[in-house]
Amino acid sequence: MLIHERRDEADDVVSLTLSRADGGELPRWSPGAHVDVALADGLTRQYSLCSDPDDRLRWRIGVLREPDGRGGSRYVFDKLHGGDIVEVGEPRNHFALEPAPHHVFVAGGIGITPILPMIARVDAAGADWSLLYGGRSRSSMAFVDELPRDDGRVTLAPQDETGLLDLDGLLATPRPDTLVHACGPGPMLDAVAAAMTAWPPGALRIERFTPREVELPGADEAFEVEFRTSGVTATVPPDRSILAVAEEAGIVADWSCREGTCGTCETSLLAGRAEHRDAVLTDEERDAGSTMMICVSRAERGCARLRLDL
Structure with missing residues (x-):
């Protein structure tokens, strides 16, 4: 794809507007979507689309320098x-x-990117909404000029002016018929989840850009995986992932990040119980146990065998 435009959006944040080199239409997408961008030396990174989903000629992504x-x-x-x-x-x-x-x-920092088209969509639909947007400083907070600012629904909270986000004040009391969408640094998302313990299941939607920290009860154990479609059964040792073992067996599996954040390697779990270590599935999806991310997740302790649709 052609980089149609590159713009400085804030301190250490640039946006890239992308289009097809032949000028043709781009695939449809919905708010919250991300794309893989292939970079040099085998690097692939995922970036949220933050433009107008109805614009079939241009996509925009925002990138934070890390x-x-x-x-x-x-x-x-x-x-x-x-x-x-x-x-x-x-x-x-x-x-x-x-x-x-x-x-x-x-939203925290670059986590504003998937939130932008969400706000545009719910605002156009006439739904009630509010945004709490935090960052290190005002100069580091991208796309502020694109947010409605005249009706009190947007609260900007630069940390150097207001301190940490008041998540307890915002979220401690459950609100009926309300969904919370949050995206940003891991500690902020953990704090959002902690503030919402009294909310009903499914009220919180989170997107993480970095791997989820998982407390493990002990050292990893070996287990078997039956790759049903391929007709292969293999042992996954403690120091290897299911994805790596599948590749070694010649099984083609889609993947991108290899750290449980993009969702590309999501695979149907036909039998067995998974120990989920990804940052993609919701708690309800993990409890359902119908899929797993094979780049990071493993068999649950005491489960000797998984059957996967791969």
């Missing part, structure tokens, strides 16, 4: 400019906007 990251954002900042060509995958959505009479959005 000096201590694995090199993806440095490549974007240092190497990609208007007129360059990049490979971009199909949109995927594990953070879909669900219908509700009332919506509360919580």
